[in-house]
Amino acid sequence: MSVVTIEKKVLQKNDELAQQNRLFFARNSIFVINLVSSPGSGKTSILERTLDYLKGKVKIAVIEGDVQTDLDAQRIARLGVPVVQIVTNGGCHLDANLVQNAIAKINLKNAELLVIENVGNLVCPAGYDLGEAMKVVVASTTEGDDKPLKYPAMFRNASVLIVNKIDLVPYVDCNLEQLKKNALQINPSLKVFETSCTTNAGIAEWSEWLLGKSVGP
């Protein structure tokens, strides 16, 4: 059996489990996002600000994915939100099976929104459906404006782009308009937000949009 065949079988099995997860989330009316980005783009910081903004407005649970450590789950737990950590032990992405295991360990009673924070990796998580409603990709201005062109699959498979660290634009080599233009060239239907976790810019707009998706109009 060739490597390609094995990979196809792995992805096929993943898609089956993802579909089971999707049905579970639908039955329980839980809106699920898969938060993806490079390491250090600010996924956890955005999540902290979002949880703070949405406190009392919607019931949220979090699944944290990391190659190693539970540092991110500790940060989220401090906000009083149900959270479970998946440590992949070297694995470069979450998969539907890992998420299914995590579901069994987290209190999803009454949850309306589940945020799955993926491993920091702009390549591999693009190919793995977890059963989410949508992928939300975070791109930091500090990474430069060419990343959508260089890592197109992630931007193609995402529904939302959050451009983070916009407060740093004056100090870094990144043209914000070019970054958005490059992303929309790869995926014209991307919904784009601009945020800063230092100034809180854009957090309200993004959080309100997410709230609308989670609990409807």
Add this chain to the structure above:
Amino acid sequence: MSVVTIEKKVLQKNDELAQQNRLFFARNSIFVINLVSSPGSGKTSILERTLDYLKGKVKIAVIEGDVQTDLDAQRIARLGVPVVQIVTNGGCHLDANLVQNAIAKINLKNAELLVIENVGNLVCPAGYDLGEAMKVVVASTTEGDDKPLKYPAMFRNASVLIVNKIDLVPYVDCNLEQLKKNALQINPSLKVFETSCTTNAGIAEWSEWLLGKSVGP
């Protein structure tokens, strides 16, 4: 045959090809570094500054690895250095076979130093030997100080850490001493440099060290 067995066979084959590459580099007296980091940490910018500093001092060639586009190879070619681009078409890391193919396409005549810039990914390239003398990992201060703990394999397998974008420390949530402490906790033998491609800080020190490794005392 299980997925694990297939993966072992893939890595075993990779190690064989890496060993061939290593012998080739040794026979031709070429010092080779494998430059790794997250997307947007500044690998290409550091390389541009290094090439500029080392101009006339050592003969350099470059292999650029990217998931998509030849934007980085274009940047390097402008500096008059022999360069070849590997586009992985979705692949999350370079491997020894891709490098072997690239060697056949690049002018290595008289080359003393070969820089292989890997795909931006802090996870997968850690496991793939390309035949290099050493891995050099770049960590940007904008990614925060916890990355060595969260992505330990890359820091464990590297010989050198370049902490880049130190000019941005005043504006970001990163304790430089903690970042270095975390990296040295994972790998106490890491040689650490601090650089900024905006102010050119640290470029001379790093380049001189690399020059020493490439052409000897």
